[in-house]
Amino acid sequence: MSALIDALRLRLPAERVITDELRRLAYGTDGSFYRLIPEVVAVVQDEDEVREVTRIARAHQRSVTFRAAGTSLCGQAVTDGVLVLLGEGLATCRIGDGGNTVEVGPAIVGAEVNRRLAPLGRKIGPDPASINAAKIGGIAANNSSGMCCGTAQNSYNTLASLRVMLADGTVLDTGDAASVAAFRHSHGELLDRLNALAHGVRADAALAGRIRSKYKIKNTTGYSLNALVDYHDPVDILAHLMIGSEGTLGFISRVTYNTVPEHAHKASALAFFEDMESACRAVVGLKARPVAAVELLDRASLRCVAHKPGMPPLLKTLSEGATALLIETRAPSAAELRQQTDSILEELQAYTLIEAPAFTTDPAEIERLWNVRKGTFPAVGAVRKPGTTVIIEDVAVAVPDLAACCLDLQHLFAKHGYHEAIIFGHALEGNVHFVFTQDFGIDTEVARYAAFMDELCATLVKKYDASLKAEHGTGRNMAPFVELEWGAQAYGLMKEIKQLFDPEGLLNPGVIINDDAEAHLKHLKPMPAAGQLYAAVDRCIECGFCEPQCPSHGLTLSPRQRIVGWRELSRREAAGEAPGQLGEDYLYMGLDTCAACGLCATACPVGIETGALTRAVRGEKLSGVARSLGRVAANHFGATQALARTALKAGHFAEAIVGSRALNRLSGGAWKEGMPHPQPLRYQVSRSAGDPIVYFPTCAGRMFGADSAEQALSATVIRVLERAGYRPIVPDGVNSLCCGQSFASKGLAAEADAKSAEVEAALMKASNYGEYPIVLDASACTLRMKTFLAERLKVFDLVEFAHDALLPRLMLQKKADPVLVHLNCSARRMGFEAKLKQLAAACAEQVVMPPEVKCCGFGGDRGFAVPELNAHALRKLEVPSGCCGGYSSNQTCEIGLTHASGVPYRSIVHLLDECSAEAARMASC
Incomplete structure (x- = not known):
């Protein structure tokens, strides 16, 4: 292996040749229930690097698997090569x-x-449920599809052209x-052989007919044999042929x-039927109407969401066997949409x-x-x-067979003991998904799964000539059943195609073509x-939907990968094994570089906030000395803040001597260019009249001020509140108060709650027990207090x-010039x-919110402690020409944004202050 x-390190930078156990384990995980640990992970940035890595692997007789997002459900993106x-x-x-x-x-x-196409009223055809995380590769x-694309708009049928690299490195x-x-x-010669294969298929009327028939419904089982007849x-x-080939024939x-x-223009309706059969009969009729999507939900699937907030009350009272259809129609105009909904409702009148x-x-x-x-x-x-796994399978049958197929599925679930299984899916295409849970840690459970799969596949193929994989790809899970579905002749064609493109069998072996029946x-x-x-971590299904939200994804680990690593460490601890180097690496990759921003929870199908795991582990791993220091800091927060302010002043003194860039290097990136000065800890309220409002200046805002007292955050907030007719009230002793967020992020949960309780008491008194509104000037602190208070007091973010x-x-x-706006993670989570x-649009003609920038990665103090996290998170931040400033609502985020962009970022209240002051000046002229 060495x-x-x-050889790889001679062609790629060392940091892109990954060999540590932790990340190989992490990348050995995709959205499926399979795992293979790669020998090495090679990160490639262009086509030439792909060619070189493939050449080196071939020279050393190692298999090659290409991985994009790793959301695949059937083991297509894992390898031991x-x-x-x-x-x-x-x-x-x-x-x-x-x-x-x-x-x-x-x-x-x-x-x-799709985001880039949206202003033009266009999108790509494929619309998988994973589209927010899945990548084009x-x-x-x-050949992924989804709710609306059916077969007409999948990759195969919307392909204009393709650039592909074959196993020998040739690009077409x-x-x-x-x-x-x-x-x-x-x-x-290769093209001649393909031509001969196609001629042979078209000359065989029965085979050609079978292939055409198989692709009238969704089908991703095996290779795209329809290419030979189309x-x-x-x-x-x-x-x-490359579409749907799962990296086994070449690199797209x-x-x-x-x-x-x-x-x-869109409209949706939920229609409830007494039984599966009548719902599926309606699907046949709806197929001729102007519907974009018809989703089927069986009684079990409706039952499992009935008690969630916002669900229709009817879900709780439906009879056994009831089935729902969720119908959507779309149109270019409101008038056409009304015509379409009328047409659909007319069709539904034919059913009970x-x-x-x-x-x-x-x-x-x-x-x-x-x-x-x-x-x-x-x-x-x-x-x-x-310890159990969630399995989601998808099959397709002709729409007239849908009801009988679903009933057979329900029978098989009961027979094999999968009583929790549910059925839902894209009924318009005869494509249904079914979900059940499986324990693969017990031999008898694996045997149960094997028996279920054997009977399932036999029933679907022999009774319905179904697609065993409608849209999730063949992968490893259905590879042993490809021949069952297609028959020996068609399967022989697929093996010939694989041999033609990959004679050495090095491209993603074991996927699609696999002669191992088990x-x-x-x-x-x-x-x-x-x-x-x-405990919520146990709900993780390792789908990877969280990854695009995470600021450390691509730097160290994503939320999914943190959980994978932590599961392995937990397994080792339970087995009495040493954590080894994996445990050492986890300290930096899993803990230090986690911003704990919580954005992962906004994309997670089961709502897991991996940052909560990070905070808990940080707390567990704190030494006695660190915990004692944390307790001292919490109990003497005013003195702690004074010490930090002194350090900040010393930093500015050093900056004046050596320069900001040199100090940034000397501090390992902790000192930032444009670092704010300490804010004066005075809160001058000039109005004695007006609507009372409690203003809580948060500790980061109290710490990091501006070059002048009048531009300090607290002074600006008070000025704007007064200009709007409010009389701000600052709680007593505010300079020794902290909402607890900074302690919580370090795993000091008890200390964090104690500080939050102190703030609650101060706010309760200042607001006359909730009579006056309460405003906080940092979104992270607002989110912390909204969560802690649980409506005992109503607090507002600025x-x-x-x-x-x-x-x-x-x-x-x-303002005429464009302004940059950053939606920090706490504001995003609060909606x-x-x-x-x-708010920004009321103050500027042009507002730019960079769409690819989510959490800035500063993570409270992470931007000081691990500045590479902040730099990585903001690597795609671009400043528009003529920009007059950047604005957000978290002081530490603004420090990192200023350093990364070269544009001064401040609180959004500064923009309000400038624009309202200018309006007042102009009105007085």
Whole structure:
């Protein structure tokens, strides 16, 4: 192995050749229930690096697996060979033809492509449920579909052109005439053999007919044999064989899609039927109506979300066997939308429903209805036993067979003891998903699963000629059953295709083509209990949906990977094994570089906040000395703050001598360019009249001030409140108070709660026991107190109060130059994105909120302690030309943003102050 790694390090920077046990374990995990630990992980940034890594692996006879996001559900993205991880250099996107086409690299997230297309009213056709995390490489390589795309708008059918690298390193760009000509010359034999295969298939009427029949419904089992009957040019055949090939035939380095319309007008309705059969009969009728999506939910799936907040009350009283259809229609105009909803309701009148359905166009109500559908999968995952795995399978049958198929599935669940199983899915395409839990740590349970899979596949194939994999890809789980579904002749074609493209069998072996009849029962992922520090971790299904939200993803570990690592450490502890180097590495990768921002919970299907695990582990690992120092700091917070202010003054003194850049280097990045000066700890309230309001200046704002007293955060907040007609009240003894957030982030939970309780008492007194509104000037502290107080007192974040109460009272003169706005993680979690944007838009003609920047990675004091986290999180921050400043609502975030961008970031209240002062000045002229 060392020779392989040495060779890779000669071609790639050392930091992109990953060999440590912790990260190899982390990247040995995808969204499936399989695990293989790679020998090495090679991070590649361009096509040339992919070629070099593949060449080196081939020279050392190691297998190669390409990995994009790792959200795949069937083990397509794991290997015990060389794992090629796609870096951001391959996350390209170029929109063409007014949005009708888009050329994308394999490492860009699907939702990001759609975000860029949205202003043009377009989107890519594939719409998997994982689109907010899944990347184009995986979407194309798995031929992923979803709720609305059906078969007409998947990658296969919306492919305009494709750029692919074969196992020998040759690149073919089917959208480049010169590339095609060169490939015809260099690989004429390969194209001739493909042409011969296609001629042979088309000459066999029975086989050609079977292939066409199989693709009338969704099908991702095996290779895309429809390419052999749909296309005559072998270049087109090759391109379409790559779609759905799961990295076993070549590396897709670029895809050009024909985009599809994204209609702005939408309406949804939830229709309830007495039984599965009548619901499925309605699906047949609805297929002829203008519907965009029809999602089926069986009684078990409805039951598992019935008691969640916001669910329709009817869910609790439905009879056994009741089935729901969630229907959506979309149109380019409101008038057309009304016509479409009328047409659908007319169709539904032909069926007996439990209650009359009604369409809604209200976005909030539509979201509420879709939360019924979205909540089913996580509901099963949330209640499973520790140590078990959630399995989600998907199959497709002809729509007329849907009811009988679902009933057979329910029978099989009962027969094999999967009583918690639920069924839901894309009924319009005859495509249903079923979810159940499985323990792979017990031999008898594995045997139960094996028996279930055998009978399931036999029933679906023999009775319905079903697709055993409709949209999740074949992977390892269904590879042993490909021949069962397709028959020996078609399966022989697939093996011939694999041999033609990958004669050495080094590209993702074991996936799609696998002669081991028990391959689906091997390399099963263990799911050890993660202990009691944060029990919610046991609900993690390792799907990876959290990763795009995480500021440390790509630097060290993502939330999913932290949990993977912690599970392994917990397993070792339970088994009496030493944590080893993995445990040492976890201290930095798992704990030190976690911002604990909580954004992972906003994307997690089961609501896990991995930051809570980090805080708990940090607390457990604190030494006695550190815990004592923390207790002293909490008990003497005023003195602690004074000491910190002194250190900040000393830093500015040193900066004046050696310069800010030199001090930044000498401090290991802790000292930032543009570091604020200490704020004067005086709060001058000039108004004796006005509406009383309690203003709590948070400790970060008290610490980091401005170059002048009048520009200090507290002085600015008080000035703006007074200008709006309020009389601010600052709680007594505020300079010794802290909401506890800084202690909580270090794992000092008891000390944090004690500090929060002190603030509660002070706020209770200052607000006359809740009579006056209370405003905090840092979103992180607001979130902390909102959570701690649990409505005992109503507190407002400065962003929400300024939007709701100050805007109507202030005259504002807009700035002509663009302003940058950062939605910090706490404001994001509180749902203030729209309010912050509207607040800034009231003050500036152009507001820029960089969409690819989420948490800034400062994480309280992480930006000082591990500045590389802050730098990594803000690597995509771009400053628009002529920008007049940046604004947010957390002082430490603003320090990191200022350092990263070179633009001074301040609280959003400074923007309000400037614009309202200018408006007043102009009014007085």
